[in-house]
Amino acid sequence: MQDLRELQERIALIKDEITGGIESLANSKAVYDFKKNFLDPKAGKISELMKSMKDIPAESKAEFGKSVNELKNWALGRFEEIDEQLKAKEAKLRYESEKIDVTMPAKHIMTGYLHPVTQVKNQLIDIFASMGFSVYEGTETETDYYNFTALNTPNDHPARDMQDTFYLSPGFLLRTQTSAGQIHVMEHQQPPIKILSPGKVFRADDDATHSPMFTQMEGLVVDKGITLCDLKGMLEVLCKRMFGENATTRLRPSYFPFTEPSVEVDVSCFECGGKGCRLCKGTGWIEILGAGIVNRKVLENCNIDPDVYSGLAFGIGVERLTMLKYGINNIKMLYESDLRVLEQIND
Amino acid sequence: MLVPLSWLKDYVDIDVTPDVLEKKLFDSGFEVEEAHEVGHDISGVVVGLVTECEPIPDTHLHVCKVDLGEGEPVQICCGADNVCTGKKFPVAKVGAMVYATAKDHVTVEGVMKIGKGKLRGYDSFGMLCSGTELGVSEDMYPGAGYNGLLVLPDDAPVGADVKPILGLDDWIFDISITANRPDCQSIFGIAREVSAILEKPLKMPALDYSECDTDKKLDVTIEATDLCPRYIGHYVTDVHIAESPAWMKRRLALVGINAISNIVDITNYILTELGQPMHAFDEAFLEGDRINVRRAHDKEKIVTLDEKEFELTTDNLVICDGVKPVALAGIMGGLNSEIRETTTGVVFEAAKFARDNIRKSSRALGQSSDSSARFSKGVDEYATVMAMKRALHLVEELGCGKVTKLHREAGLNNSLEPRVFTASIDKVNKVLGIEVPTADIERILKNLNFAPEIKGDELTIHIPAYRDDMENYPDIAEEIIRMYGYDKVVPTFLETAKVTSGGTNRKQKAELKLKRAMCQTGASECIHYSFFSPDDLDLLGLPEDAPERKAIRIINPINEDLSLMRTTLVPQMIHAIKRNQKRGRLYGRLFEMGSAFIPKSLPLDDYPVERPTLCIGVFGENEDFYSLKGIVEKAGETFGLKFRYAAKELPFLHPYQTAAVLLDGEEIGFMGKVTYEIQKAEEMRVSAYIAQIDLSKLEKYYEKTPAFTPIPAFAEEARDLALVMDKNVTCQEVEDVITSACRFVSDVKLFDVYEGAQLGDSKRSMAFTLTFTPAEEEFTSEALDGYVHKILKNLNNKLGIELRS
Known part of the structure; x- marks a missing residue:
């Protein structure tokens, strides 16, 4: 390399060579290989130019160096540019090659569900737990005393006819009501008492609308000054949280041996809002539970002074509520373990 | 009612x-x-007067002109044999609704609308009706039972609606x-x-009658005073048995009772009207001038009116004459003293029997009647006394006999006077939570015949003898509010109650956590009955002495299939899988958490153990022993537990694909593939796998709060080892040797199993990934090599395992 003019020619040549060659490069690999021809530290054409610096007279060195550096930077820019273009193109091609039909079915993720009755049970527990109720689960087998006698239903009581009881021995039976749990709790605890007692109960009834086993949830509050108004207020909260803010309740007289007064509680039909439809049989109301003020004798049986304390109790048929809530029309469906049923309700 | x-x-x-x-x-x-x-199904039927009636030749039909009081008489064809001119009949006009009958003219086959018709060329504009077509029986209207036209009275106004005339508007x-x-x-x-x-006055039924003298003697005694608080007998002479009058027959018919004869009908009438069951004995068959109420002798026999014979026990109550039982008290009279057409003297019985005795006898003997049903509910003695008077009045009104002076009553200990009860009005209101105005309280209690007297806060009421249910002031509160209106109860929210802390306890939370964990494995929860069938134990092929066979029997099951308290949850899970497959669902995962009932002794004299149990069932082409094992593992993981497994045999599971599930060396459950025999018996199309775990064994872990293990400070290292061993060496054995050989091994994971000719018939290869977790410092590769070397040496010494070359 003799002078700067020759250098400029060489630079122009290299630029032409790069500009000419770069267009035909197909991929990053080709860019890399092509780039090597110019910038490989050992044999690259630009690198060689750099090396020839030593032969340049001192006064020209600065300009020479500047020109070669400019060339180098220009070339690097060009290679980077083309490399980016090619990468973008490659990426696009890859994406295109991976095109799928988004409407094809999803990969199945196996999920199980809690039984609808468990779901409603949990919802009820949540509601009452927030009111300060604790949960007591008694046993499915009971003695005659806890299931009947202590609940003001002695042996000759006509209410025994209301329930067909399964007996396991003269003294033991399958509980017909979770109310039996009331007594166990009250025997061991003085007021204030707020318990919820969910569980399976049994009655010798088996037809289209009755199942010999079903789930009940008993609630009990014993404290000072508990009244029928409290019962109505509490159950109104239950209905609003279970069936929505527009739900209202209605009490009507009924009879249970362990409460006095006793009431049936109806909720305004959540299907028609009370206008009357098939669900509520045109009445605008749906019966959901039985309740009342705890009979003084029951408190006495548990050594709680009925002149100091009073209580309210209610019993909810969980299957009935479940069926109403989800529109299940046959109680038997809940016990057949049909996955087509079980996998439907996820509330 | x-x-x-x-x-x-x-x-x-x-x-x-x-x-x-x-x-x-x-x-x-x-x-x-x-x-x-x-007559809710009947409409458009009026009184019609037949003015012309000509036979249609060669038929049984007549063509009639019928005056309906609407101008021109209409033409109607009629096939009844009693159609004739000058008589009045019910006429269903065109558009009327009546009952359709079968060819026999007496069997009702639905409701029909009358249209314009044409018979043998004659137009017919309506139908002349029989009683059946209007839903009126002979008992409801005399003459209505005739298989032909119902004849209306001559004074029935032409064109008038027949419903009031026939009582169909009731x-x-x-x-x-x-x-x-x-x-x-x-x-x-x-x-x-x-x-x-x-708030209308109550009118009393007529109870008056006159009495005549009689020479007849009768003595009434009660031996079983605990079962019969009151017994009244009254003698009626000069009885002539006949049909009851139409009004009485009609009333009985309306409540579904068939009329029999005047004396019997009177007893049924009283039962309905006053709620007091009565009985009438034919006096001629009562021996010894005596009625005695006593417990039956053991094995004593009686034949009741329906000709059924019963052998009695001392739990049953009988009415006897001087010699023999003549009635099963409160349930049914004896055949020996029943009322017949020839009866001329009658002893009426009105009594109160203990309701639980009647109920129990009725159930035990399998004999029931309207009377026993009524006694089982409870009869008040006030009604007993009134009923006898009413019956005697009816005897006189119907003219079916002469009431004598012979009246005997036993058991007069219970007063029929109102009970006086005093309560505080404030207390009554405090039950309700609202203040009912005193004037309303007084008005309501007066209307209910409690004769209230109010002095300030003091309320005194006189409880009539028939209101046995009134026991305390809450009963008064109930009486008041049901009349005052439950809509006046204002909702309040436990204003006077203390705040309490609520929610579920640890065990309840743990159980729900386990249920949710099961759901995460894809299993759906099912709930099965707490009872099952003896056949279910046979299905499992359990030997005679298997603990599962020691099940509690329900004394009064609905049927044999629901007669045993379940001792295992497996059979119902098998049935659930069967049902799903039968309905075309060929894959799925199910679990149930419920109790198995384990008696401490039989017959039961203590609460049985209600063992909380988890049962898991999976079925489908993609399921196998190991997929079920994954779910079982998950149950353990829920409480931070790792189960171990050992091969096991159970009659209902595959002999080579069954394991005991172990926790701390104790067997807490089992799992495996359901045998092909059971799969076949249950018509399964794909294989099923079942596991059962005794959750009572996990309960102590429910309390444990999960503790955080610090993340290792140094990187873990992994090494893969392919080992060759005897086929009968188990994976578990290999894992145990590896973990006991080096304390740094934190995990051993099998990732490949190979069997092949290369290894020989008796060998197989298992490849494991070992994870080493350092404690104080990073592993050097020399140290790791040393550990691996030690592990291999142990494996070789203890199990004869070689590294696969």
Whole structure:
């Protein structure tokens, strides 16, 4: 390399060579290989130019160096540019090659569900737990005393006819009501008492609308000054949280041996809002539970002074509520373990 | 109970529509299950006078001209044999609704609308009707039973609606009576309530009669005073048995009772009207001038009116004459003293029997009647006394005998006078939570016949003898609020109650956590009955001495299939899988958490153990032993537990694909593939796998709060080892040797199993990834090599395992 003019020619040549060659490069690999021809530290054409610096007279060195550096930077820019273009193109091609039909079915993720009755049970527990109720689960087998006698239903009581009881021995039976749990709790605890007692109960009834086993949830509050108004207020909260803010309740007289007064509680039909439809049989109301003020004798049986304390109790048929809530029309469906049923309700 | 409106009106003036009455009864505690007009299916039927009647040649038909009081008589063809001119018959006009009958003219086959017709070329504009076509029986209207036209009275106005004439405009209420109100199980009892509800005076039934002298002797005694608090006998002479009058037959028919004869009908009438079961004995067959109420002797026999013979025990109560039992007390009379056509003297019985004795006898003997049903609910002695008077009045009114002076009553200990009870008005109001105005309290209690007296806060009431249910002031509160209106109860939210902390306890939370964990594995929860069938134990092929066979038997099961308290959850899970497959669902995962019932002794004399149990069932082409094992593992992981497994045999599971599930060396459950025999018996199309775990064994871990293990400070290292071993060496054995050989091994994971000719028949290869977790410092590769070397040496020494080359 003799002078700067020759250098400029060489630079122009290299630029032409790069500009000419770069267009035909197909991929990053080709860019890399092509780039090597110019910038490989050992044999690259630009690198060689750099090396020839030593032969340049001192006064020209600065300009020479500047020109070669400019060339180098220009070339690097060009290679980077083309490399980016090619990468973008490659990426696009890859994406295109991976095109799928988004409407094809999803990969199945196996999920199980809690039984609808468990779901409603949990919802009820949540509601009452927030009111300060604790949960007591008694046993499915009971003695005659806890299931009947202590609940003001002695042996000759006509209410025994209301329930067909399964007996396991003269003294033991399958509980017909979770109310039996009331007594166990009250025997061991003085007021204030707020318990919820969910569980399976049994009655010798088996037809289209009755199942010999079903789930009940008993609630009990014993404290000072508990009244029928409290019962109505509490159950109104239950209905609003279970069936929505527009739900209202209605009490009507009924009879249970362990409460006095006793009431049936109806909720305004959540299907028609009370206008009357098939669900509520045109009445605008749906019966959901039985309740009342705890009979003084029951408190006495548990050594709680009925002149100091009073209580309210209610019993909810969980299957009935479940069926109403989800529109299940046959109680038997809940016990057949049909996955087509079980996998439907996820509330 | 069925209550005809017309009968009710005998005792109280009802000036509201049936709809309003229904609503008022409902609001005051008497749910009307159904209320309907007697002739609710019938419309458009009027009185018609046949003015012309000509036979249609060669047929049994007549073509008639019938005056319907609407101008020109209409032409109607009629096939009945009693059609004739000058008589009045019910005429269903075109558009009328009547019952359609079968060819026999007596079997009702639905409701039909009358259209214009043409018979043998003659136009017919309506139909002359029989009683059946109008739903009227002989008992409901005399002559209606004739298989032909129903003949109407000559004074029936032409063109008038026939419904009032035939009583079809009457209403029947089917009222459900709660168990605390046996006094309302009668027309009169309901009338008392209606009188209070409508604030109309109650009219008493006629109870008067005159008595004649008699030479007849009768002695009434009660031996079993505990089972019969009151017994009244009264003798009626000069009886002539005949049909009852039409009005009585009609009323009985309306409540579904067949008329038999005047004396028997009177007893049934009283039962309905006053709620007191009565009985009539033919005096001629009573020996010894005596009636005695006693417990039956053991093995004593009686034949009841329906000709059934019973062998009795001392638990049964009988009515005896001087010699023999003549009635099964409260249930049914004896055949030996029944009323016959020839009866001329009758002893009427009105008594109160202990309700539980009648109920138990009735159940034990399998013999029931309207009487026993009524006694089981409870009868009040007030009604007993009134019923006898009413019966004697009816005897006189019907003219079917002479009432004598011979009246005997035993067991007069219970007063029929009202009980006096005093309560605080404030206390009554505090039950309700609202303050009912004193004037309303007084008015309501007066209407209910409690004769209230109020002095300041002190309320005194006089409880009539029929209101056995009134025990304390909350009962008064209930009486007041059901009349005052439950809509006046204002919702409050436990204003005086203390705040309590609530929620579920640790165990309940743990159980829900386990259920949710099961759901995460894809299993759905099912709930099965707590009882199952003896066949289920046979299905499992359990030996005679298997603990599962020691199950509690229900004394009175619905049927044999639901007769044993379950000792295992497996059979019902198998059935659930079967049902799913039968319905075309060929894959799935199910679990149940419920109790198995383990008696401490049989027969049961203590609470059985209700063992909380988890049962898991999976089925489908993609399931196998190991997929089920994954779910079982998950159950353990839920409480931070790692189960171990050992091969096991159970009669209902595959002999080579069954494991015991172990925790701390104790067997807590089992899992495996259901045998092919059971799969076949249950018609399964894909294999099923079942696991069962005794959750009581996990309970102590429910309390444990999960503790955080610090993340290792240094990187873990992994090494893969392919090992060759004897086929009968188990994976578990290999894992155990590896972990015991080096304390740094934190995980051993099998990732490949190989068997092949290369290895020989008796060998197989298993490849494991070992994870080493350092404690104090990073591993050097020399140290790791040392550990691996030690592990391999141990494996070789203990199990003869070689590294695969």
